[in-house]
Amino acid sequence: MAIRDFLRERFFPHMWCPGCGHGIVLNNMLRAIQTLGMSKNEIAMVSGIGCSSRISGYVDFHTLHTIHGRALAFATGLKMSMPELNVIVPMGDGDALSIGGNHFIHACRRNIAMTALVMNNRIYGMTGGQFSPLSGYGTLATTAPYTNIDHGFDVVDLAISAGATFVARTTTYHAKQMADIIREAIIHDGFSVVEIMTQCPTYFGRKNKLGDASNMMEWMKDITTPVGSKAKEENPDLIERGIFVQKELPEYCSEYNKVIERAMKGRS
Amino acid sequence: MAKQKLKQHHINRDWCKGCGICVHFCPKKVLELDEEDKAVAARPEDCIACKLCELRCPDLAIEIETERSE
Ligand SMILES: Cc1ncc(C[n+]2csc(CCOP(=O)(O)OP(=O)(O)O)c2C)c(N)n1
Ligand code: SF4
Ligand code: SF4
Ligand code: SF4
Numbered sequence: 416m417a418i419r420d421f422l423r424e425r426f427f428p429h430m431w432c433p434g435c436g437h438g439i440v441l442n443n444m445l446r447a448i449q450t451l452g453m454s455k456n457e458i459a460m461v462s463g464i465g466c467s468s469r470i471s472g473y474v475d476f477h478t479l480h481t482i483h484g485r486a487l488a489f490a491t492g493l494k495m496s497m498p499e500l501n502v503i504v505p506m507g508d509g510d511a512l513s514i515g516g517n518h519f520i521h522a523c524r525r526n527i528a529m530t531a532l533v534m535n536n537r538i539y540g541m542t543g544g545q546f547s548p549l550s551g552y553g554t555l556a557t558t559a560p561y562t563n564i565d566h567g568f569d570v571v572d573l574a575i576s577a578g579a580t581f582v583a584r585t586t587t588y589h590a591k592q593m594a595d596i597i598r599e600a601i602i603h604d605g606f607s608v609v610e611i612m613t614q615c616p617t618y619f620g621r622k623n624k625l626g627d628a629s630n631m632m633e634w635m636k637d638i639t640t641p642v643g644s645k646a647k648e649e650n651p652d653l654i655e656r657g658i659f660v661q662k663e664l665p666e667y668c669s670e671y672n673k674v675i676e677r678a679m680k681g682r683s
Numbered sequence: 684m685a686k687q688k689l690k691q692h693h694i695n696r697d698w699c700k701g702c703g704i705c706v707h708f709c710p711k712k713v714l715e716l717d718e719e720d721k722a723v724a725a726r727p728e729d730c731i732a733c734k735l736c737e738l739r740c741p742d743l744a745i746e747i748e749t750e751r752s753e
Contacts, residue, residue, distance in 0.1 A: 418743070427698055428742060434702035438741025446738070590738040628741075629707035 418445040421455065423475050430469060434628025436587040436613030437467050440505070440534050443590050445474070447597035459500045461490040463515065465507035466541045466615075467534040476503075484514030487522045490529055498668040501601060502529035508549040509539045512568055516548070523577035523606055527667035530600045530607045531579075533570050536615035544618030555622040570610040571659055580605035582660040586612040586635040589656065596658065604666050612639070612654075687732040687749040692724040698744035705736035705745055 422445075431437050448458065458476040462468035464483035471478040477500070481489045490504045511519050511533045522531065538556060539545040546556035551567035574582045581603040585593045593611060600607035614620060614631035625631050640646040642657035701720030714736060715725040722745060724730065734747050 422743070428700065428744075431741065433700035433741075434704060435741055438743065439739055442740065442743050443738060587739070590735075594738075628702050629704050632704065632708070632739075 416449060418442070418449055421445045421448065421475055423473055426473055429473055431466060432615075432617045434614065434616045434631075435466065435540075436536060436611075436615070436628070436632075437470060437534055439587040439590060440467075440532065440593070440611055440613060441470050441473060443594040444470075444503070444505075444532070444597050446594040447601065450594070450598055451601060453501060457499075457501055458503065459490075459493060459497075460503045460505065461486050461493060462505050463507075463510045464541070465510045465539070467505055467507035467536075468510060470505045470534075484510055484516075485518060486510065487515065487518040487529075487531065491522065491525075491527055494527055494529055495668055495671065498528070503532065503601065504529055505532040505534060507540070507547075508533060508535040508537060508570075509545075509547040512548045512570065512573075520573070520577040523574050523579040523608065525667045526578065526580055526605045526664050528604050528606065530597070530603075530609065532597070532600075533608065533610045534613050535570060535610055536613045536619055537567075538615050538619040538622075540615045540618055544615075544622060550619075554619075557618070557622070570608070571655075574608040574610075575660055578606075578664075579608045580660065580662050580664050581607035581658070583608070583658045584610040584612070584639075584654070584656045586632070586639055586656060587614060588632040588636045589639075592656070599658065599661070603661065605662075605664060612656075687734075687751065689727065689730045689732040690748040690750045692727060692730070693746040693748060694722050694724070695742075695744040695746075696721045698742045699740075700742050700744075702741060704739050704741065708739060709736055 460471045461479045462471040463486035494502045537549045544557040546559045546563045554563045583596045600609050616628045639656045640653040642655045699721045706714045711729040713726050713730045717723045
């Protein structure tokens with residue numbers, strides 16, 4: 416199946432700004448799904464609110480466009496009632512980690528089988544460039560005109576300590592790696608988190624004088640390095656990308672079925 | 684894997700927003716933006732069919748059609 420067959424072409428051209436990295440995520444997420452050979456009916460995409468969350472409107476799977484920060488809560492309900500679905504939850508950094516931060520850590524802890532994609536552009540794009548918990552110290556935003564003094568989360572460290580059983584990071588520059596990692600994340604039987612560093616040229620780029628979309632992608636190439644590389648030892652400021660955790664732990668829906676069996680023992 | 688050879692660039696002018704990402708990252712400088720800020724293959728003979736433009740286009744506007752050669 417060509418990736419265009421996964422699109423709702425009637426909504427194209429899409430609403431994202433020229434050069435917005437969210438489109439590169441859409442592009443390579445579909446390539447990952449294409450290599451898995453899944454049918455459209457086997458996939459459900461659940462998103463919240465944000466430029467990033469609009470991705471669910473463009474794909475021809477089962478889709479739920481829910482409320483800001485709560486995509487994982489809706490996705491949890493969906494997955495528990497229909498565990499046979501492959502559930503993918505794309506979120507912005509604000510959606511996932513400010514308003515949705517609590518849902519995020521608890522979904523990691525439960526190890527429910529779904530794929531959380533954190534489309535991290537380090538800003539609130541949709542609402543006009545306010546800083547997010549991923550903007551980072553010293554950055555500029557509409558709401559931080561004299562520089563942001565909040566320190567940022569590290570999505571990967573946070574997901575690992577909260578208990579996610581698959582944790583990875585990639586960027587829009589590394590499109591092939593992105594497709595490979597998303598593929599692994601979807602196959603994984605547990606809660607998968609993939610942080611995708613992406614560009615919002617309209618707000619984060621413009622406020623922080625990072626140039627156009629291509630310049631921002633060059634920048635993401637320059638500030639990242641493969642996990643465990645020698646470059647990281649020499650320059651600790653580099654951000655690692657690749658797969659950090661990939662381990663098996665009891666999955667939530669399977670465990671819940673066992674609870675039902677125990678409770679029903681001897682009865683039908 | 685058999686080496687891929689370019690047959691044709693398909694660029695969807697209705698979807699292309701002229702962001703320039705494909706132009707910037709093409710290793711062979713095949714692509715340009717025209718006067719309407721749409722991507723065009725100005726030097727298709729130099730294309731090595733690496734498909735990096737296709738993978739990185741945020742608007743899914745560019746597709747590289749290839750023919751297989753051994
Ligand atoms: C409950 C609620 N609070 C606030 C908003 C306003 N709002 C919409 S999107 C958004 C943040 C968008 O940022 P992010 O999630 O990082 O996604 P992006 O637009 O950058 O892709 C906010 C605060 C809302 N829609 N609902
Ligand atoms: S505002 Fe930023 S995140 Fe939203 S579509 Fe534009 S570039 Fe993308
Ligand atoms: S990357 Fe896509 S949208 Fe951007 S200029 Fe090239 S074809 Fe157009
Ligand atoms: S396939 Fe590769 S060489 Fe050909 S136009 Fe695209 S980026 Fe350039």
